[in-house]
Amino acid sequence: MLMFDGYAAQAQDSRPLALPKFKPVCATIEAPLRTNAEGPLAGNSAQQENQESRRETQLIQKALHDCEKGHAVQLTLGTTSAHTAFLIDPITIPSHVSLIIDGGVTVFASRSPYKYRVEGSGYRCGRVGHDYPVFGGCKPLVTLKSHSGVYGYGVLDGQAHRGLIRKGQFVSDTWWDLLLDKKNGCKNTEVKAKEGCEQASPPMIYSGLTAQGQLEKDLTLYKITIRNPPFHTVMLGGAGVTYGG
Numbered sequence: 001m002l003m004f005d006g007y008a009a010q011a012q013d014s015r016p017l018a019l020p021k022f023k024p025v026c027a028t029i030e031a032p033l034r035t036n037a038e039g040p041l042a043g044n045s046a047q048q049e050n051q052e053s054r055r056e057t058q059l060i061q062k063a064l065h066d067c068e069k070g071h072a073v074q075l076t077l078g079t080t081s082a083h084t085a086f087l088i089d090p091i092t093i094p095s096h097v098s099l100i101i102d103g104g105v106t107v108f109a110s111r112s113p114y115k116y117r118v119e120g121s122g123y124r125c126g127r128v129g130h131d132y133p134v135f136g137g138c139k140p141l142v143t144l145k146s147h148s149g150v151y152g153y154g155v156l157d158g159q160a161h162r163g164l165i166r167k168g169q170f171v172s173d174t175w176w177d178l179l180l181d182k183k184n185g186c187k188n189t190e191v192k193a194k195e196g197c198e199q200a201s202p203p204m205i206y207s208g209l210t211a212q213g214q215l216e217k218d219l220t221l222y223k224i225t226i227r228n229p230p231f232h233t234v235m236l237g238g239a240g241v242t243y244g245g
Contacts, residue, residue, distance in 0.1 A: 019222075019244055020149070020151070020220050020222040020242055020244050022072070022100060022151050022152075022222075023070065023071055023072035023098045023100070023149075023151065024070070024071050024072070025071065025072055025073070025074045025100065026063075026066075026067040026068050026071035026072065026073060026097075027063040027066070027067060027073050027074070028073075028074045028076055029059060029060060029063060029073065029074070029075055029076070029086075030076055030077065030078045030079060030083065031075065031076065031077055031078040031083045031084050031085055031086055031105055032056065032078060032083060032085075032086070033052075033078075033083060033084075033085040033086065033087060034082050034083055034084070034085065035084060035085045035106065038162065039108055039157075039159055039162060040085040040086075040087045040106075040108045041085075042087050046112075046165045046168050046169050046170050047168055049087070049110075049111070049112075049165065050110070050112055050115075050165065050168070052087055053087045053088055053089050053110040053112075053115065054089060056086055056087055056088055057088045057089040057090075057091060060073065060075070060086070060088060060091060060099075061091050061092070064091070064092075064093055064094055064097055064099065065094060067094075067097045069095075069096035069097065070096060071097065071098075072097065072098035072099060072100045072151065073097070073098075073099055073100070074100040074102065074152075075099070075100065075101050075102060075105050075107065075152075075154065076102045076105065077102060077104055077105060084104055084105055084106060085105070085106050085107075085108060086105070086106070086107045086108065087107075087108045087109075087110065088107060088108070088109065088110065088141070089110045089112075089115040089116075090115065090116055090139040090140060090141055090142070090143070090202070091141070091142055091143070092142075092143040092145065093142065093143065093144050093145060093148040093149075093150070094145055094148065095145040095146045095147050095148060096146075096147045096148065097148055098148055098149045098150065098151055098220070099142075099149075099150050099151070099152075100150075100151045100152045101150070101151070101152035101153075101154030101155070101156070101224060102152055102153065102154050103152070103153030103154055104153075104154065105152075105154040105155070106154060106155040106156075106157050107154065107155070107156050107157065108157045108159055109141045109156070109157065109158045109159055109202075109204070109230075110165075111159050111162055111163070111164050111165045112164065112165035112166075113125040113126025113127075113138070113164060113165075113166070113200075114126075114165075114166075116138040116139045116141075116202045117137065117138070117139070118136075118137050118138065118139055121136060121137045122137070123136040123137030123138075123200050124137055124200060125137040125138040125139075125200045125201075125202070126138075126164060126166070126175075126178070126200060126201070127178070127199075127200055128178055128181045128182050128186050128197055128198065128199045128200070129186060129197070129198070129200070130186055130196065130197055130198075131196065131198070132197075132198035132199065132200055133198065133200075134198060134232070135200060135201055135202060135203055135231065135232060135235075136198070136200050137200040138200050138201060138202040139202060140202050140203045140204070140205065140206035140235070141156070141158065141202055141203070141204050141205070142156070142204065142205045142206070143206050143207065144205065144206070144207040144216065144219050144236070145207070145210075145216055146210070146216045146217045146218055146219070147217070147218045147219075148219065148220075149219060149220030149221060149222065149242075150205065150220075150221055150222075150224050151220070151222045151223060151224065152222075152223055152224055153223050153224075153225075154224065154225070155224075155225045155226070155227060156204055156205070156224060156225070156226045156227070157226075157227050157228050158175070158204055158226075158227070158228045158229040158230050159175075159228055160174060160175035160176050160228045160229055160230040160231075161174055161175075161176060161228055162174060175201055175230035175231065176230075178199040178201060178230075178231075179199065179231070181197075181199070182197050182198065182199045185197050199231060201230040201231035201232070202230055202231075203229070203230075203231070203232040203233065203234065203235045204226050204229045204230075204232070204233050204234060205221065205226070205233070205234045205235070205236070206234075206235045206236070207219055207235075207236050207237060208235075208237050209237070215237060215239045216237070216239075217239040217240045218239075218240045218242075219236055219240065219241045219242070220241075220242045220244070221234065221242070221243050221244070222242070222243075222244040223244060223245065
């Protein structure tokens with residue numbers, strides 16, 4: 001068994017050894033945003049940034065759901081060479097569909113922990129606490145289903161070094177600041193206990209079990225670059241996982 005950030009992928013793989021091939025494209029979406037040294041330019045307020053990430057997520061998610069099996073949605077450079085960025089909330093790549101991020105394109109993750117919350121989990125995404133699961137309370141940025149993948153020479157950026165959005169406002173603390181709080185034993189939390197301290201942060205790319213309790217299978221990550229993750233980068237629990245650099 002091979003372990004990827006705590007999840008196991010089966011090492012007994014009978015598939016022939018070959019480099020992945022880019023999927024044919026079912027839909028192309030052009031990057032709407034410019035960037036500066038800090039990140040994507042998505043408005044002057046947290047509200048505008050949240051609205052932008054919601055709009056782009058809905059557009060990309062619909063294209064993925066409408067995509068023909070065996071094909072991929074392609075994220076490309078925009079109308080000018082300066083339009084290089086997307087800003088998204090969590091998305092799910094359906095079974096038999098993939099996502100291609102072109103070279104020069106960066107897909108930035110939303111900085112709002114509220115966007116990643118898991119209803120009814122009992123854990124607060126973007127916080128630390130005693131007895132929290134490893135990423136309890138947070139949805140992954142990208143969830144893969146069987147026979148899906150992420151391809152391309154572009155970048156997924158978690159923006160973990162930038163201030164978060166809390167209660168509709170930009171704040172100074174970051175995803176990475178949670179690591180410091182965790183190392184200090186949750187001293188900044190209201191709950192005081194001897195149990196272990198863990199943080200609720202989303203992984204960048206994740207797959208787990210199907211609704212029937214089976215491992216997702218035939219998952220591919222090819223050429224993609226991941227930077228500034230909130231905590232875990234990739235957590236894949238599946239049968240037939242292909243990595244290609």
